[in-house]
Amino acid sequence: MSDYVRKSLQNLDLGINDVPIALPAALCGQAVNANRYSLIVSVVNPRKQNLKAIVNQMPKIWGFSDDCRGRVLGNGRVLFIFKTGESLQVVLRRGPWAFNDWMLSVHRWYPNISEETMKIIPFWIQVRGIPFQFLNEAMVNYIGDQIGDVAEVDFDENANLVEFIRICVNWNVDVPLRFQRNFQFGGDENTILKFKYERLxxxxxxxxxxxxxxxxxxxxxxxxxxxxxxx
Ligand SMILES: [Zn+2]
Structure with missing residues (x-):
């Protein structure tokens, strides 16, 4: 019998009709508790981002070598389990992250997290070129909505210095980046707004x-x- 045949025979459903095995609630609770603070990390370029190297190096890059450990899940993903929720939150807040010069998408893990969610990288985008007479919070929000799914906006109407405004957009890694776009402010004259992605x-x-x-x-x-x- 070849290895291939042996392997496929193990896919037989023998056993599926036996009495289910109920696992103790306390055991389940302990396991869930131990895995409570987990981050799931997905690579964007599997040929350039080695999963074992990510397991070894990301805790150091994050500065939490003693506070988290990773496991390769395969399929371009690594799970990191943290000892505390605080360090996990720090990692999320300081993102987005990269490994070997390619971006990573990093999310808090929860059961049934969707593939679509794991494709999101929240980028802070600096937007330059909005004419001053049109610059207010409502306009910034409207422009953000044209760029993508806005998570947060960093704009203070009372700030003295407005070289650019910052918009955090939940960017799907399947969508190509855009760096400028023509907008028309109250007429058919084009104004170029330029976008710079922080930590890209x-x-x-x-x-x-x-x-x-x-x-x-x-x-x-x-x-x-x-x-x-x-x-
Ligand atoms: Zn290309």
Whole structure:
């Protein structure tokens, strides 16, 4: 019998109709308690972001070597279990994070967390170029809504210095980044607003995708017949 056949035979449903095994409530409670403060980390570029290296190095990068330990889940994901909720919150607050120069998406783990949620990276975006006469909180919120799913806005109408305003947007890693856009303030004249993503690392300069660089961009297929095998 080949290994392959042996493995697939283990998928037989023999046993499924036996009496269910009820696990003790106290045991379940203990386990849930031990895993209560967990972060799930997803890579954007699996070819450049080694999961074991993430397990070893992210606790140091976060400054919580003694307070958390990681487990490789596979499929581009690592789970970090923290001893306290405080350190977990600090990691979330100081994000977004990167590893080996590519972004990570980091979320508090909970049962049934969705794939869509794990694709989100909350980026603080600096927006430059709003004409001063149009600058107020309602306008900032409206512009934020055009950029994406706004999580938070950092704008003080009474601030003396407004070189740029900051908007935190829940960015889905499947959506290419955009760096400028024309807006029309009360007329058909275009005003360019520019966007700068804080703590952004590598991305594709051809299409704005966070998951590959320009060399690997599918958009280069036409003008670059000799794709190199660089990884
Ligand atoms: Zn690309």
């Amino acid at each position: 690392r590598n991305f594709c300069s051809k299409c704005g995708c966070l998951q590959h660089d320009a060399k690997e961009c599918p958009l280069t297929f036409d003008d670059q017949p000799d794709m190199d095998g660089d990884d």
